[in-house]
Amino acid sequence: MSRVIATVSGKGGTGKTTASVAMARALAERYKVGLFDIDISGANSHRLLNIVKSYDVIKGKDDMKIIPAVAEVDGRQIQFMSIALVSESYLGWKPGEYSDFVEQLFNSVKWDVDFLILDAPPGTHEELITALKYVDVAVLVVIPAQLAHLDARRTLELLSDLEVPVAGQYINFAYAVCPQCGTKIQLFDNIDGIEGIPVIERIPFVRGLPNLDVDKLLTAINNPIKVDMKRPSKVKRALLKMFLRRFGK
């Protein structure tokens, strides 16, 4: 049974796709890995891979089934699916068709993998919400910037509400190294990751794919935490209101 890992962040441009492909490459060193680009309207992970064989559609037991494409990254094979394999043009679908795409492909693609990585879209849109019901664990990708943290917290609230455990966070663009003197340079705000979420690795700003430590990733995946960002229940809120009415003034 494969384990489904969603790479999420909330904010766009944090490096989810790069992290997803880097995670796939790291895990593919030891395991059979799949990558499903569910950032449907911004699918671009295929550009970081070498697609060696396109997807196929064949007759299954009840309906048509999809055989995923085969991609390579640094000589490691990854099973891959993305709408960009059909066309790189813009998506003009109606609301609902995005979640239908995720739902139908989850039930139709014949993955033969130990780990399936989902490259999630920014925000908390329908395709992510649909996909999260299939997800075993989420990996957060944040950059050390206040705005990114605000969006990441929204995503953590969603993960909390849907009871999806979190493996930890990659702090991307954590620093850059001066090529001349080797000094570490802080690129954003003077903050780290999201408080309370284990840090898997701090990734420096690099050209191309960062090399991720597969052992650190596996440790995180195998020891996820339950994120509790639940708002007070109706009962708690009612008691709070009653308390404030009596003693708050």
Add this chain to the structure above:
Amino acid sequence: MSDVEDIINGLLRLQDKILGDKPVDRWVKDRVVENIGNVASLRVFDEEGETEVTLKLDRDLRIRKTEDKPKHVITMHIDTFIDLLSGGLDFRQAYVNGLVDFEGENYHVHAMMWARAFERIRGWLIKRKLI
């Protein structure tokens, strides 16, 4: 008979080229064989109304008009229909751009299969400079 029906009747007469003993593409014929019995409706609309034609893939690999209930309904504007047929528009792009609307069970999976089929047939047509 509407222009759309007229075009579809013409296409039905061209089936031998795609599905005959020497098919232009083996993969396409294999997928066709796997989908025997499938019924789909094609709805083409313009500013004045729409024409709907329901087609069934029979055991002898012939697509014929039917009164059966369709499994999928494919809807598009007449301009999209003409552009697709004339080769001016790639089916894959029409699908992702939302110019072709699909309804029915597992419609994305079927659309992706048709996208592959169009990709292959289009490749065959381009190679022979037919479009």
